[in-house]
Amino acid sequence: MIYDALIVGAGPAGSTAARVLAQAGWSVALVEKSVFPRRKVCGEFISAASLPLLDIADIGGGFLSQAGPEIRRVALFTGATTTNAAMPSVHNGVGAWGRALGREHLDGLLRDAAVRAGAALFQPFKLVDLQRVDGIHVAQIQGGKTLQQLAARIVIAANGSWERGPLSLPARPRHAADLLAFKAHFHGSDLPKDLMPLLMFPGGYGGMAPTDGGRISLSCCIRRDTLTQSRRLFRDLSAGEAVLAHIRRHCEGVQDALRRAQLAGAILSAGPIRPGLRPVHRAGLFRVGNAAGEAHPVIAEGISMAMQSSWLLCRRLIANERAIADGRDTRHIGAAYAREWRTHFALRLHAAAGLAHIAMRPAGAGLAASAVERLPRLLTWGARVSGKAAADVAHDPSQADVAVRS
Numbered sequence: 001m002i003y004d005a006l007i008v009g010a011g012p013a014g015s016t017a018a019r020v021l022a023q024a025g026w027s028v029a030l031v032e033k034s035v036f037p038r039r040k041v042c043g044e045f046i047s048a049a050s051l052p053l054l055d056i057a058d059i060g061g062g063f064l065s066q067a068g069p070e071i072r073r074v075a076l077f078t079g080a081t082t083t084n085a086a087m088p089s090v091h092n093g094v095g096a097w098g099r100a101l102g103r104e105h106l107d108g109l110l111r112d113a114a115v116r117a118g119a120a121l122f123q124p125f126k127l128v129d130l131q132r133v134d135g136i137h138v139a140q141i142q143g144g145k146t147l148q149q150l151a152a153r154i155v156i157a158a159n160g161s162w163e164r165g166p167l168s169l170p171a172r173p174r175h176a177a178d179l180l181a182f183k184a185h186f187h188g189s190d191l192p193k194d195l196m197p198l199l200m201f202p203g204g205y206g207g208m209a210p211t212d213g214g215r216i217s218l219s220c221c222i223r224r225d226t227l228t229q230s231r232r233l234f235r236d237l238s239a240g241e242a243v244l245a246h247i248r249r250h251c252e253g254v255q256d257a258l259r260r261a262q263l264a265g266a267i268l269s270a271g272p273i274r275p276g277l278r279p280v281h282r283a284g285l286f287r288v289g290n291a292a293g294e295a296h297p298v299i300a301e302g303i304s305m306a307m308q309s310s311w312l313l314c315r316r317l318i319a320n321e322r323a324i325a326d327g328r329d330t331r332h333i334g335a336a337y338a339r340e341w342r343t344h345f346a347l348r349l350h351a352a353a354g355l356a357h358i359a360m361r362p363a364g365a366g367l368a369a370s371a372v373e374r375l376p377r378l379l380t381w382g383a384r385v386s387g388k389a390a391a392d393v394a395h396d397p398s399q400a401d402v403a404v405r406s
């Protein structure tokens with residue numbers, strides 16, 4: 001059998017693409033190497049502006065019934081600063097406030113929606129090889145000792161940006177400025193249930209969010225050299241514990257919020273993260289989500305960008321399905337998708353990079369602290385600019401019209 005599309009990775013990007021294409025009647029193979037449910041390095045926050053995406057995915061109800069409380073305030077925790085301000089609200093018929101849900105729950109909901117729509121799921125199977133033979137992509141996937149071959153007209157790389165494999169970005173030499181990502185859950189925190197603080201500390205940035213089951217998530221990125229210094233300072237601690245100790249030392253708000261909290265599960269790590277935009281198309285292979293481009297997670301928008309990029313790509317693929325079935329050149333589809341990707345996300349990528357660089361430098365964090373202490377509304381404005389309030393064209397399926405036919 002030759003599938004219309006082979007999708008590698010069942011994170012938010014891959015499962016969204018699989019569901020949209022399967023709903024349009026495409027035969028889709030969705031390949032995911034991990035066993036679900038699995039926790040993942042991520043702050044887990046989804047802004048109100050992005051909730052309609054979940055509704056379109058048919059998991060809006062499941063998300064709202066499991067997610068943590070409504071997050072109505074945003075804060076900056078750095079040094080002794082713990083200033084907070086209103087989160088911008090959105091009136092979209094689904095929910096006015098963003099909420100967080102553990103990736104062990106969210107990714108399962110999205111994957112199941114893809115399977116309900118008709119996608120064939122291969123899990124746990126890892127893509128280990130990919131070749132193109134006479135215009136058809138031939139993939140080897142491996143699950144335990146089982147090797148299987150799949151053939152498809154197009155491939156969608158939704159494999160994220162942090163793991164090695166045939167679709168991965170080329171490896172880069174280790175560098176002091178590499179950003180390693182960590183995440184922990186806590187029970188019994190004193191963080192107010194409606195508050196999402198941005199954390200700025202020397203050599204890194206992060207965030208906290210009240211999530212499902214009364215837990216809070218703390219996720220962050222830290223420079224490799226800062227991590228090395230912290231490990232020297234906190235000799236008896238693991239890497240993850242040393243990172244948490246570094247953050248508590250430099251953010252009084254975190255220290256206060258976690259004073260009575262207990263760690264829930266292991267501290268996870270990933271990375272180095274690879275912020276930036278990559279080529280999104282090559283010879284019938286399209287990239288979505290983090291595989292296409294990654295914003296510094298300081299703006300907590302990656303899940304919605306992953307889902308939106310899949311939706312942007314898939315509506316173009318569906319509009320051109322005849323050309324794809326006939327094996328015609330897909331370069332024009334890739335070029336149009338690349339333009340749309342930049343229109344929707346390039347500004348967010350640049351804004352996030354700017355904010356991340358301010359956050360990681362003590363002088364920058366100090367300036368940010370004195371600015372928001374004088375004018376707390378800057379926090380509301382920052383949340384709005386990072387995409388917390390703007391309903392995007394990619395949220396609206398009615399936009400999938402003939403205009404994308406080319």
Ligand SMILES: Cc1cc2nc3c(=O)[nH]c(=O)nc-3n(C[C@H](O)[C@H](O)[C@H](O)COP(=O)(O)OP(=O)(O)OC[C@H]3O[C@@H](n4cnc5c(N)ncnc54)[C@H](O)[C@@H]3O)c2cc1C
Nearest residue numbers: 009011012013033043044045127160165289290297302303
């Ligand atoms: C510290 C931190 C905090 C963050 N906080 C937030 C936040 O609060 N809100 C937000 O919206 N975003 C946040 N993000 C970003 C968000 O996690 C990502 O943008 C999002 O996960 C991207 O989704 P994706 O589907 O592209 O990739 P992923 O979620 O990485 O999914 C990729 C999938 O592909 C699978 N895979 C990889 N290789 C293979 C292979 N060879 N074969 C088969 N399967 C494979 C993986 O197992 C994985 O399941 C954060 C990120 C970090 C680092």
